[in-house]
Amino acid sequence: MKAAVITFPGSNCDRDLAVALERAGAQVTRVWHKDDALPQGTDLVGVPGGFSFGDYLRCGAIAAQSPVAAALRRHADRGGYVLGICNGFQVLTELGLLPGALMRNTGLTFLCKPAVLTVATTDSAFTGGYGRGQRITIPVAHHDGNFQIAPDGLARLQDGDRIAFSYVPAINGSVSDIAGVLSENRRVLGMMPHPERAADPALGGTDGAALFRCLVGGAVNA
Numbered sequence: 001m002k003a004a005v006i007t008f009p010g011s012n013c014d015r016d017l018a019v020a021l022e023r024a025g026a027q028v029t030r031v032w033h034k035d036d037a038l039p040q041g042t043d044l045v046g047v048p049g050g051f052s053f054g055d056y057l058r059c060g061a062i063a064a065q066s067p068v069a070a071a072l073r074r075h076a077d078r079g080g081y082v083l084g085i086c087n088g089f090q091v092l093t094e095l096g097l098l099p100g101a102l103m104r105n106t107g108l109t110f111l112c113k114p115a116v117l118t119v120a121t122t123d124s125a126f127t128g129g130y131g132r133g134q135r136i137t138i139p140v141a142h143h144d145g146n147f148q149i150a151p152d153g154l155a156r157l158q159d160g161d162r163i164a165f166s167y168v169p170a171i172n173g174s175v176s177d178i179a180g181v182l183s184e185n186r187r188v189l190g191m192m193p194h195p196e197r198a199a200d201p202a203l204g205g206t207d208g209a210a211l212f213r214c215l216v217g218g219a220v221n222a
């Protein structure tokens with residue numbers, strides 16, 4: 001699999017994401033926010049966590065206007081895979097590639113800790129390596145992780161089995177405790193927790209590794 005990982009000014013998880021994808025077997029190219037095209041043959045675009053453009057205006061809002069974001073949109077429109085983590089998830093909602101919005105955490109504090117998640121669907125290239133309902137521990141590090149969506153949008157996510165992960169217990173006020181959602185074609189995943197920070201024993205956890213193994217290598221459990 002050929003993956004492209006984007007770097008914006010203020011990204012801080014881009015290298016970690018590239019390493020996690022490489023360890024799972026992907027061939028990774030790093031892409032700068034001013035690039036207006038993705039490398040030929042890109043299968044997956046990784047949109048990493050961090051503080052793109054200092055989180056000014058709204059987290060991810062300025063990054064969504066960058067030249068590479070237009071190329072990312074074309075990639076998604078062609079049915080390409082996209083993985084947005086934390087600030088990357090915020091960028092994907094700003095781009096309209098995923099529904100909803102990430103608001104300030106209800107506790108109004110920056111949350112930096114391991115979070116317990118339930119795998120809500122295994123029906124995707126990202127989550128097929130887990131069991132449905134499996135509890136996994138993945139770190140979070142955000143102040144705007146409170147996922148909100150109007151009731152009709154929430155019903156569409158629920159009816160379409162598009163909630164990928166949810167928090168147990170609630171941590172940031174997200175509606176239905178949602179931690180990650182899939183696009184309608186199931187090829188775009190946005191999630192606030194950081195699986196790349198739990199993909200190697202040296203990092204203190206490996207629960208995120210199955211996501212990269214499944215995505216890159218198609219290693220589906222069931």
Ligand SMILES: NC(=O)CC[C@H](N)C(=O)O
Nearest residue numbers: 049050086087142143144
């Ligand atoms: N780790 C991250 O990507 C953080 C995203 C964003 N800066 C926030 O705090 O919500």
